[in-house]
Amino acid sequence: MDLAVVDLSRLQFALTALYHFLFVPLTLGLSFMLVIMESIYVMTRRPIWRTITRFWGLLFGINFALGVATGITMEFQFGMNWAYYSHYVGDIFGAPLAIEGLMAFFLEATFVGLMFFGWDKLKPHAHLFVTFMVALGTNLSALWILIANGWMQNPVGAAFNPDTMRMEVTDFMAVLFNPVAQAKFVHTVSAGYVCASVFVLGVSAFYLLRGRHVGFAKRSMTVAAAFGLASSLSVVVLGDQSGYTLTDNQKMKLAALEAMWRTEPAPAGLTLVGIPSMADRETHYAVQIPWVMGLIATRTIDKPVEGIFELVAISETRIENGVLAYDALERIKANPQDLIARADFEVHRRDLGYGLLLKRHVADPRDASPELIHQAAWETVPNVPVLFWAFRVMAGVGMFMIALFATAFVLCTLRKHETKWFLRVAVLAIPLPWIAIEFGWILAEFGRQPWAVDGVLPTFLGASSLTVPQLWATIAGFTLLYGALAVVEVKLMLHAIKKGPFHEQETFSEPSPESPDPREPAPAVA
Template structure:
C-alpha cells in the first residue's frame, strides 16, 4: 500500500507547529531558572533585600512560562500515539525510555521543586530555599538532557539494532544511547541557547524599566547579572555550536551539504559560503561568496578531510538503496522462514541499508520491484530543502555573533556603572528581546527539517511513521491544536505583559516595605 502524501504532510505540519510553539517556552525556562539561582545566591550571601525581591519578581515570570511549557509539552507526547503510531511501534523500545524518564523529571521532580520554590519562602531557611532553587535549575537541565538524548538518537541511531523477529528496533547498548555524541553536543548547545534567551529576557525588560525611570536600582542589578551570564552563555553557544556542527558533518553528511548549499564535493578544506542564492531546480548556488578553508576547519576539524557534496551523496544513497533492497528481500524471507540461514546472513550484511530501501515505499508498494527511475526518485528525496536550511543557519549564526557583541557591551557598561546613561542602548536592548527566540526556532528548523526525509536517520523514513488515519482526521486534530495553542498564546502574552508592566513596584516588591499586590504565595516577608 502506497502512503498517502497528504496524511504525511499534515502530520508533519501538526507536529512542527506544536514543537515550534512548545520550544518558545522550554529555552526560557532553562535560562531564567539559572538567573533565579544566581540572584538568590547573592541574597543568601549578602542578606540584601533587593536580591530577594529580584528573585521573587523574575520567579513570577518564570512560573508563568513554566506552566505554559508543561501544558504545551503534554500534547506533543500524545501525538506519537495519534499521528505517529508506526513510529512509536517501530522504535518505541529505544525512543520510549529516555522520553519516559524525561516525563518523570518534568512532571514530578520539576513540578515539585517549582511548588517548593513559590511556597517555601517563609517555611524553610534561606539556605534550604536556595538549595531548592539550585536543584530546580539542575532538574530543568536534566529534563532537557533526556529529551535531547531521545532526539539525538533520532539523528544518530547508535546502540540499537533491527530485530527481524519482532520487526522493531531494539536497544543493544543503553550506554551508547546515553553517551551518543550527537545527543551530548545537542544538549550543551541547546541549554546554552536557553541561557542566552533567559539573559536577554531579563536584560530587555530591565532596559524597559530604565527607559521609564522605574525600579532603577532593581533594574540595574538585574541587567548586570544578565550581562555577565549572557556574555558567558553567548560565547558558549558559538563554541558548542562548533561541536554540534562537527557532529553533524560526521553523522548527517547530507544535512551538512544542504546547510552549505554544497552541490559538488570541494577539495579539502572546503570553503564557507557566506552568501549565495541556492537554486534547487538547477542544483547550483548563484552569486556565491566563499571564504576559503573555513567550512573544512569547522566541519571536519582538519585540513585534509573533504565534506561530500549533494551530488555525491545522492549517488551514495542510490548505492545504499540497492543494498537495502537485498536486506528487504531477506527480511521478508525470514518472516516466512525464521530459520533460513542464507537470509539471516544477507540481512546481517546489509541491515544498515534497510532504511534506504524503505524510502521506495513512498513510490512503490514493493521495493523489490523498483525501477531505476524509482530508485533515482528515492535517492533524490534524501535532499532536504536547501534554501531553507542555508538561510536559517546563516541568520541563526548572525544572531549568535550579535548576542556576543550586545552582552559584551552591556558587561562593559555595567562595569562602568553606566547602564542607564544611553537611551539608544536601552532601546537596542529592548528591541533585541525577540532575537533569541528567532535564533532558537531557526536552530530547531536546521536540526529537524534538515533531517528529512528521515524520522530516524538512515533507519525509518518519515513517511512510514504515520498512523493509519485519514486526512480529515488529521485536519480535525490540527485545527484543534491551532485553536488550543492560540488560546494559550493569548493567555501567556496577556499574563507576561501584565506582570512585566506592573513591575516589582506595582507588585509591592520594590521598594521594600510598601503594600504588596503580588500573589500571596510569592511575596513573603523576609526572614531574619
C-alpha cells in the first residue's frame, strides 16, 4: 500500500468529518431546546413562545439540512476510500450504521416535515409530540453512529474468523453496550447541548445589545442559561467518565494525552502544562498537580497509571505474539484441516492485529528483525503533543462554559439580562464550543492511531487501491463544494437572524412580546 494514498485518504476523511461535525452538535442541542420552548408554549398558550419556537426552529432547519447533506458523504467514504476496512470489519461496523438509517434517520426525516409545516394543521399537543420525535430521532442517530465509532475504539463482541479472513459478530449486545460507546455518546450529546445553548445565548445577547426583540431575547436567554448550565456541568462529569474508560480500554491514548512517558508511583499527578517532545520522549517544563491523574484514571490512590515506555514494551511483546498468530494463520490458509495450526492460532489470536503492524515495513511479518519489531512498537504511540494540547484546549473551554452559563443563570434569575459586559462576552463566546468539539474529535480519532480498529486493523491496511491524483481531485472537489455550502449556510443563518423572529407578521413595527399572534386562536377563558 502506497503510504501517500493512506495519508491522503486520512486527510480527506478528517476534513469531511470535521466539517460535518460543525452541524451535528447544533442539531443535537437545538432539537431538545425546541422541545423545551414549545412545551412552555403548550402549557402557557402565550403566543410569544410559539414565535420563539418557530424562530429557533427555522435556524435548526437550515443547520439540519446541511448536516444531512454532509453526513451522507461520510458514509460513502467507507466504500470509496476504505474498501478493505469495510470488507474486514463490515459485519460489525455496518450493523449500527444500518440501524441508524432505518430507525433514527427515517424517524427524524418523517417528522421533520410535519414539524415545519404542521403548525396550523396540528393541535398544539400533537405538534409538540412531532417536535419531540424529531429530537429523539436526531439523538438516536448520534447513538448508533457512536456505537459504531465506539467499537472502533474498543472492539468487543467480535472475533476474527480464520475461515473467512474477516471479523465477525459474536455478541451484538456487547457491541451495543460497549462502555466506550456509551461514554462517548453521553459526552458528545451533552457537548452538543452546550453548543446549542451558547448559540441561543449569543444570538439573544446580540439582540439585547441592539435593543431589538427584547422580550423574545430575554426569554430565549433564560432558557439557554438554564439548559446550558445543566449541560456544561454534565459535559465535565461525563467527560471524566469517558476518560475513566480509557484506563481499561485505551491506555496508550490516556498516557499520550497526559504526556506520561513513564509510569508514576500511585497516585499519579496531572500535568497541567508542559512541552512534550516526541524526539526526546519526555515532557519539558511540566507543571503537575499531585494525585489528580490517579484519581481521575483509577478512582483510587493506590493504582498507578501506566506510562508510554511501559506500554510500548507491552506492545512489543504483543507484536511478537502477533507474528506467531500470523504464522499459524498462513498455515491454516495452506491447509484448513491443520488442527495444530488452529490451536496455535487460538493461543495468539488476540494479538494478530499487532503482527499486522509489521506489514508497513515487510511483506511477511515473519521476516521482521527484532529491531523492526521494536520500531513498530514505538509506532503504536500517537502524536503526543497534538493529543496533549487538544485535551487542554477542550478542557479549558469546558471550564469556561461552566463559568459563562453560571453567570448567565444568575443574571437571568436577578432579571439583569441587559448587563452589557456579559452580553458582549456571550456574543464573542459563540465559536468556542465548536472549537472545543473539533479538538475533542481530534483527540478521540487521532489518539487511536495507528489503528483503524484498536488492536485489530492498522489504518494503513484499511485503505482502498486509489491513486494520489484521484485523492487530490476528490479533496479539491469536496473543499470547493463544502466551501460553497458553508457560505450558503452562514448567509441563510445571518439573514434569518437579521430579519428577526417577527418578520412573518409583515407589520411596520415590531409587536409587543405579549400581543397575541393574529394567526393564533384566542385561548379559552376559564
